[in-house]
């Protein structure tokens with residue numbers, strides 16, 4: 137079976153490791169979010185793409201991003217010299233940003249660079265950024281509009297999100313292979329990632345939402361909300377401030393029309409009838425991705441849904 141996953145950061149990367157265990161890396165294509173990319177210290181940083189690269193190559197940091205046991209010598213000098221130190225880049229992580237930035241400057245498309253990095257890190261799966269064009273997730277707050285990382289890291293997601301806008305769409309074209317990966321997969325999975333800032337910016341790329349909706353019968357979404365709480369990140373607060381509601385049902389409503397199956401955690405079983413009323417088949421599973429066996433079981437539940 138060929139599986140294509142639309143993935144954001146930590147949740148998507150962890151889910152993908154389970155999928156690799158379940159069906160083998162060669163069967164998996166990951167379409168990665170680039171909405172939270174940023175330019176920092178003159179470097180192009182792609183946090184969500186890198187989280188997939190680092191997680192699948194077994195070198196991810198304890199927090200779910202960056203490189204494990206990385207040092208921060210560069211960071212220390214930047215701070216000492218009065219440079220911007222609100223966003224942490226470890227020394228080893230910087231090596232990747234140097235290579236990517238240099239190759240982007242020489243005119244190579246991001247997707248070609250990422251394919252090469254994926255091969256060199258031997259992650260096994262095919263990893264495609266959603267677009268090679270500039271796409272930026274902007275968070276609308278009462279303090280004005282902020283770039284995603286500026287809001288999430290720089291402001292610690294403090295100002296409530298009143299809206300989300302994707303700069304560059306329409307007009308951002310799918311990277312080579314994206315539409316084909318959606319069209320040709322036996323299953324398309326919306327990973328347990330933040331729908332507003334991880335999956336929506338992928339769907340916002342020209343033609344992607346239509347391509348996914350066109351495969352609706354084979355599309356399954358996995359809830360990133362368990363018992364009304366997000367495991368990581370700002371999703372719970374975003375569901376409060378952006379709606380529809382802070383639960384797996386809220387996420388299912390958000391995806392209505394895109395998927396025909398939905399995976400929720402066992403402790404959300406009470407929501408099943410309401411989600412089914414949206415026209416989705418619902419499967420309950422253990423959605424907390426604690427360890428490798430739990431990730432694999434969740435991936436298998438999604439495939440069986």
Ligand code: FO1
Nearest residue numbers: 145146172183184186201202222223224289
């Ligand atoms: N998250 C933080 O909370 N603080 C940071 O300083 C930070 C730096 C960072 C650097 C590289 C990278 O790949 C990820 C980084 N993240 C950091 C995580 C990132 O902001 C988010 O987890 C994702 O963008 C959300 O999917």
